[in-house]
Amino acid sequence: MTPLLQVSDLRVSFGRPRREVLHGISFSIAPGQRVGLIGESGSGKSVTALAVLGLLSETAAVTGSIRLAVPDGDGPTGRQLEVTTATEKQLAALRGDAYSMIFQEPMTALDPTMKVGRQVGELLGLHGHRIPGGSRSRVLEMLREVDLPEVGRIADSYPHQLSGGQRQRVLIAMALVNDPVLTICDEPTTALDVTAQAKVLQVLDRHFTQRSAATLFITHDLAVLAGVVDVAMVMLEGHVVEAGPIREVLADPWHPYTKGLVATSRLELARPGERLPTVADHFDRSIPVQGLREVPVSWEHRARVPGRPGGGA
């Protein structure tokens, strides 16, 4: 099957003199596949996310190739769009429709002067989807789908009247309202409290499962990733240093950085008073990072992590 997203040798650099922040990464995402991207701040994971939908600022120089499959109303067409050379018009037609994105900061990501219901609804009209029963009913349905209470009142609220967790769920509703085949989630829960985070993760997981939708899920928190994705890439200083099924990565990390990350994420395993395991125990930062040249272009679509509801596509 044609992958939805095919990235090869992607390099991004900024500034003058040029400073490369992404050093040639390659991966692909198949329909229904859930791919995680983990890394610390400055590792290049957000740059990757923005590059995929062509949302990097004009100052970024992008080389390599990013191909998005172009579906029509009925499904795949076999056509692909090269993002690095596409026009704004071509990209805009895919964004928010077949491909959508959720960002980290819910407090500022909504237009403060527009009621949230309208912000969700205008994306329906934008991509020309005719909704039986009108867009208002679809908006309310969508808000219900992300587990918001009193959807009528929320739809008529301005963003500042909602809590952070509620705003993030509105943003998720916006991202999912056109039933995308792939959603890029860039640290969608980092700014949220743990209970709001749990809710958001539950909503996302349910949606991906019900719709057999794919995701590229970006986070710095290994524990969050473990519950959401099938396969994962570990990024470090603009390189992918490890990739594979999430269970295998967690059970048997190969790269020293990943080993450290897994060890330090199991805070609750250390006995109180005992020294906590750190990344530095496993990984020496002074050694130059070597990236994987090629992440397996077709990851085996593996069975899901045990204990999670639903089945794969």
Next chain:
Amino acid sequence: MPPRVPLSVPLRLLQRLGVFVASVVVASLLVFLVASALPGNVAQVVLGVQATPEAVARLEQEFGLDRPWPVRYGAWFAGLLRFDLGRSYLTGQPVLDQVLPRLGVTSWLVGLAMVLALLVAVPLGMWAAVRRRHADGFLASALSQVGLAVPSFWLGILASLVFAVQLGWFPANGYVPLSAGFGPWARHLVLPVVALSAVQSAVLARYVRSATVEVLHEDYYRTARAGGWRTVQALLRHGLRNMSLSVVTVVGLQLATLLAGAIIIESVFALPGLGRLLLDAVAQRDLMVVQGVVLLLVVAVLAINALVDMSYALLDPRLRIERGQVR
């Protein structure tokens, strides 16, 4: 969701109205103190150094200038409440009688210049922001940068040099009221309005540009683009209303400088407006006229700014709620 107490819009408007009234009182006191209470004898200033003591005494008597300043201020302010700006020390004529016929000229000049400036500045500033990394956007920025550095009266002089003196398209000076016909009226106003608005458009265009650049960096703009709006669509749909808040503030604040500019442009084009009246009064040391006209202009600016603030309550939903969590 934490419960919030919505503050009624009328209450907010009333509060702003109170601030406006207080501001007018303070401003009038300020004007009065500078014009009439600075050390020195008002009658002496008005009549000049050669005036005989008898003449000075007569003037003081006639206008009650021998009273202490708080009393004089009280009398003046009481008059203001009845739309009485006082009487000229020189002619004894009510100041208002001199103001009224000139109000139209200045109002047209300032109003039209502001409208023209907005019509030029908003598209120019947005263009300069969106295309800021391209040659044309840079050119638009450079243009407003140059416009900002040019004195409006110099532009007026050059414009009358070229379009009035050399080409003869428009009259170089003078004014005809609108009642004398639209054509002549407009022909007399074209050059002054253009000269006055040119600098103003440059100022506004720069604000619009930076407000637009700010929107381009906002998360909600990125959200809109990720939702499938194209650059310009996202800007118009989600940026314009957010920008309008800061731009409207600037328009209010710029009004004061626009009035100052109008005074000088009236002088360049010999328009019989308030500026002309003011400068003539300064030349003749007619303090009551100066005091009255200055206060009139200041109150106009304060009033417009009060209206701008009140319009916020309608433009920005965050202000309709008391102490929302948004900064």
Next chain:
Amino acid sequence: MSEQPLYQVRDVVRRYGHAARPAVDHVSLDLAAGERLGIVGESGSGKSTLVRMMAALDRPTAGSIRFRDTEISGLPERRLGFLRASVQMVFQDPRSSLDPRMTVGASITEPLRSPLLRRRAGVPADTRARLEEVMAQVGLDPADARRFPHEFSGGQRQRIAIARALAPRPQVLVADEPVSALDVSVRAQVLNLLADLVASEGLTLVLVSHDLAVVRHLCDRVAVMSSGRVVETGTVEQVWSAPRDAYTRTLLAAVPRLPLP
């Protein structure tokens, strides 16, 4: 805790402006010298406001906070020297808690040079020697004292902030979410550092966190806060293994954990 506690917090309320409900709502707790207390809750639970009031960086609307038997809630700034010398705070985000235009050395020694703390018994007088000492203690090169915060990584900046808190030899360290703004990869290092310092300096610790696993590691006792109130207190092990309050259980369940190996 048979002795008089170090801190006595009684019925403290903090209300901001016309907010519908107080940020801190009738909270009472004791803290004994040498005790390590964790305060757990989500944003808006009032946990930060509470510790800021304990550090006299905010004032209660009502109620009493006594430190060593002195009521601190009504004291003017100039009479708080005894508290400032004894209680020091580490903030969440070292990008914000260090002045970008001040050298690291100047930031760390700021408490030593302040008019309130200078020449107070127990506060080190030799500024330079103390600077080198605390920088070494937190694992920084004293030669870096002349550099500026932006030249350091997030983890290093938090070490600088910890060094500043240690400088006046305080008895109590208040740490408000000290690792939640840091990358996961350096969190454990900073937590280990805090644990070592608390042990070696015999500090009394107040640690604020949203993650009970973090608190469990550094504290003996924990208070769980929600909507401005303390909903559960107890020893860490007891709350960790058998939470009584429904909210505590929700909170514990909500923190994602890696599947066991």
Next chain:
Amino acid sequence: MKRAALVIGLVLVAGTVLTALLSLAWTPYDPLAVVPANRLMGPGPGHWLGTDGYGIDLLSRIMVGARIAVLVGVVAVAIAALVGVPLGILAGTAAKAERWPRLVADVVMRGNDILYAFPAMLLAILLAAVLGGSTATAMIAIGVANIPPFLRVARAATLQVSVSDFVTAARGAGIGRFGIAVRHVLPNIAPVVAVQASLAFGMSILSEAALSYLGLSTPLPTPTWGRMLNEAQPYAWSDPLLAVWPGLAIGLAVLGFNLLGDGLRDLLDPRLRESVQ
């Protein structure tokens, strides 16, 4: 491109200031000496920019005009900054306080809003009506009229700094309000104040030119750029260049200060710097 603007700005500003300084020691001709035989000479080798209606060398007059422009600018910006910045810091630090400090801050800001309604032109007209036009009137009027933007900028920057944890940390370290204002707030708002000063300097040159055009500033016989424009108007038909030179001088000087201010802002704006990362 941004650097280029900054460099051009610096060059123009340096040019203006150096010309003003040079005019104290040397001008090609006496800027006041009327030489009827030389009136209205066009630009040429003897008089680079030509002469005016009195036969006075224009270049010399423009050089002396630069002196007045710079002098008024320096004094006006100093007045505006010395009043506006401390009040702005006060209003900014007290804005989040309760009870009376908050009240003081509110009063300061209301007063500032009122002052916004008094442009330099109106203040100068008021002062000139009472005291007569002079360089001092212009300096005071322009200085006072420029207080509000300084106050506003300083307050906004202070507000931003005061919510930083490092200010709270300083309190926790036992530093008082005044110490915090001097040690933490001032250094952190200095860059925005510098930017504002540069822009205000440009504005004050424009205002001075307008005032002296109207005869409300430096009295005769000292040449100023504004007065030169006024004197050039009767010759607009026959000798338009007379009106071009002083206008160019004003334009270039103001452009210089504006470019310098913008360049500084771009250089100092942390968001522009960090957007690369």
